[in-house]
Amino acid sequence: MTALTDVASSAATTPEPSPPPGRGSRTPLRERFPGFALPALVWYAVFMIGPVVAMVLIGFLSWPGMLVEPGFAGLSNFGRVFADEKFWAAAGNSAVQIVIGLPVMMVLAFLLAFYVVQKPRGHKVMRYLLFIPALISAPATAMVFYAILNPDGLLNGVLRPLGLDGTAWLANPSTALGAIIAVELWSGIGYSAVLIAARLDSVAPEIVQAARIDGAGDWRIAWGMYWPIARDFIGVVTMLQFLSMLFNSAQTVLLLTQGGPGTSTTTLSYLVYRKAFVETDLGYSQAVGLILFVLGLLGMGVIRRVLRASH
Amino acid sequence: MARTALRPLRDRVGSITSGALAWIYCALLVVPLYYFVVSSFKDNEQIFESPLALPGTWDFSNFGTAIDQAELVLAVANSVITTVAALVLTLLLALPASFALARSNGRLGRFVENIFALGFLIPSFAALFPTFLLAAALGLFHSRTFVVFLLPATALPLSIVILTSFMRAIPRELEEAASMDGASALQVLRQVYLPICVPGIATVLLLNFLSFWNAYLYPLILIGPDTAQRTIQVALPTLKVDAGTDYGVLMAGTLFTLLPVYLVYTVLQRQMQRALISGAVKG
Numbered sequence: 001m002t003a004l005t006d007v008a009s010s011a012a013t014t015p016e017p018s019p020p021p022g023r024g025s026r027t028p029l030r031e032r033f034p035g036f037a038l039p040a041l042v043w044y045a046v047f048m049i050g051p052v053v054a055m056v057l058i059g060f061l062s063w064p065g066m067l068v069e070p071g072f073a074g075l076s077n078f079g080r081v082f083a084d085e086k087f088w089a090a091a092g093n094s095a096v097q098i099v100i101g102l103p104v105m106m107v108l109a110f111l112l113a114f115y116v117v118q119k120p121r122g123h124k125v126m127r128y129l130l131f132i133p134a135l136i137s138a139p140a141t142a143m144v145f146y147a148i149l150n151p152d153g154l155l156n157g158v159l160r161p162l163g164l165d166g167t168a169w170l171a172n173p174s175t176a177l178g179a180i181i182a183v184e185l186w187s188g189i190g191y192s193a194v195l196i197a198a199r200l201d202s203v204a205p206e207i208v209q210a211a212r213i214d215g216a217g218d219w220r221i222a223w224g225m226y227w228p229i230a231r232d233f234i235g236v237v238t239m240l241q242f243l244s245m246l247f248n249s250a251q252t253v254l255l256l257t258q259g260g261p262g263t264s265t266t267t268l269s270y271l272v273y274r275k276a277f278v279e280t281d282l283g284y285s286q287a288v289g290l291i292l293f294v295l296g297l298l299g300m301g302v303i304r305r306v307l308r309a310s311h
Numbered sequence: 312m313a314r315t316a317l318r319p320l321r322d323r324v325g326s327i328t329s330g331a332l333a334w335i336y337c338a339l340l341v342v343p344l345y346y347f348v349v350s351s352f353k354d355n356e357q358i359f360e361s362p363l364a365l366p367g368t369w370d371f372s373n374f375g376t377a378i379d380q381a382e383l384v385l386a387v388a389n390s391v392i393t394t395v396a397a398l399v400l401t402l403l404l405a406l407p408a409s410f411a412l413a414r415s416n417g418r419l420g421r422f423v424e425n426i427f428a429l430g431f432l433i434p435s436f437a438a439l440f441p442t443f444l445l446a447a448a449l450g451l452f453h454s455r456t457f458v459v460f461l462l463p464a465t466a467l468p469l470s471i472v473i474l475t476s477f478m479r480a481i482p483r484e485l486e487e488a489a490s491m492d493g494a495s496a497l498q499v500l501r502q503v504y505l506p507i508c509v510p511g512i513a514t515v516l517l518l519n520f521l522s523f524w525n526a527y528l529y530p531l532i533l534i535g536p537d538t539a540q541r542t543i544q545v546a547l548p549t550l551k552v553d554a555g556t557d558y559g560v561l562m563a564g565t566l567f568t569l570l571p572v573y574l575v576y577t578v579l580q581r582q583m584q585r586a587l588i589s590g591a592v593k594g
Binding site for chain 1: 550
């Protein structure tokens with residue numbers, strides 16, 4: 001997750017810091033290429049940019065298996081992708097995941113952050129707890145939820161005495177996607193809340209005090225004062241969680257449901273994984289990867305528009 | 312929450328709901344953790360019968376089984392080697408780069424900086440398959456070595472952004488004084504910049520420690536199932552079996568996986584929280 005951590009912030013702020021006046025002209029040396037950056041740049045080009053460029057190229061190749069000689073396919077991979085029901089099922093699942101999961105996550109995270117910055121009793125314990133999901137790896141989280149959601153697991157064990165019938169949450173087509181989203185909410189809300197709280201902490205308490213004296217209630221203070229102030233920052237956190245949901249859900253899906261039952265939990269990023277490493281339909285896989293990449297950029301643009309600073 | 316007794320009912324209801332919401336979420340955080348910790352001392356029958364009860368006896372045999380079955384000690388050793396080597400390599404690459412970028416304010420420097428900033432947009436995961444081809448082409452497939460090479464590349468953008476912003480804050484007079492004494496650029500980096508950047512380096516180390524230790528898909532695909540090489544995150548899910556998982560053993564293994572991170576978090580709680588926050592806010 002940390003690899004993505006900063007995507008959003010750098011995209012949200014234009015990375016054009018104006019140089020301090022007069023510094024550049026002092027010695028000609030500084031105009032030279034920053035040579036010490038070269039090893040990092042080469043490393044980065046080989047291991048990150050190279051594979052992404054290769055992904056784009058492979059998207060236009062016909063390459064039905066590792067041992068087969070690839071040939072040029074033009075746009076036919078994309079034709080196959082768009083004609084494939086599985087792709088549309090995966091696109092639908094990713095859409096549900098983001099359109100439902102993301103707003104729920106951000107609103108709850110904002111309310112939590114708002115509560116924490118009021119410094120109620122126990123807020124220190126709460127801050128400590130909120131960080132925990134950010135520390136736990138995807139496999140560990142998945143294993144805990146695998147135990148909770150299995151037919152004999154904690155959830156059904158709690159529901160049974162209440163007279164409710166549980167189900168095999170991960171194996172039932174109508175609950176499996178919801179279960180995956182729930183796991184993502186579980187791990188995403190706490191970290192988002194902590195980040196938003198760090199921004200809300202900088203709001204001067206006098207302003208809030210004044211509003212309270214004027215008779216503003218919590219609800220109005222939260223949505224009328226804190227939200228507008230933190231709005232662009234919440235946009236940054238939203239982008240971060242958006243990319244994490246869009247790209248990293250493959251891990252959770254792989255660990256918990258392998259995309260099933262049927263295609264009910266196949267998300268786009270899991271489809272990229274599955275087509276590459278299970279079905280070895282490499283051109284198809286990388287074409288979906290490219291589509292995902294474009295969707296990621298589009299989504300960031302939308303989030304930025306919706307949550308643009310309002311002041 | 313209630314600061315004055317005179318507030319209207321609607322507000323009191325409002326603050327009660329937001330408080331209730333917050334504590335419900337905290338309960339939802341704690342209960343699964345409690346459940347999995349107590350489960351690691353039970354057998355399947357006890358887990359299914361009374362999921363939330365404390366174990367009758369504190370029986371550590373599940374831990375032994377998990378460690379034997381998935382060769383977790385070896386896996387932890389592999390994770391430690393991979394993580395430490397990748398952390399060192401990241402700093403070796405990022406420190407000089409940040410130093411150069413912080414000192415340069417020409418167009419080229421800004422261009423290089425933007426290239427790294429673009430990295431935040433690269434969905435490295437989508438390019439997993441070409442990365443796998445690269446490993447094969449370098450003859451490093453199915454080895455830890457390639458992951459040690461790869462992980463620093465994934466961490467460079469964030470590390471460089473954080474370190475550069477630290478180094479920019481260093482007054483140039485300090486450096487000019489050192490240069491006047493005839494110090495080379497490398498000496499300036501070592502003797503002037505590094506000591507001042509210790510907090511930034513700590514932040515970068517903590518953030519990267521978390522992401523390297525917790526990495527899953529890269530090690531899974533690139534190192535593969537070989538028990539002599541695989542990391543703890545890859546070893547853990549092998550305890551889940553399609554037919555008849557022993558949940559006690561699985562939870563014991565999970566607990567074992569989390570201990571190192573949890574130890575670091577407990578000891579360095581404040582620094583870790585600051586690192587995680589600045590990791591998202593910088594840039």
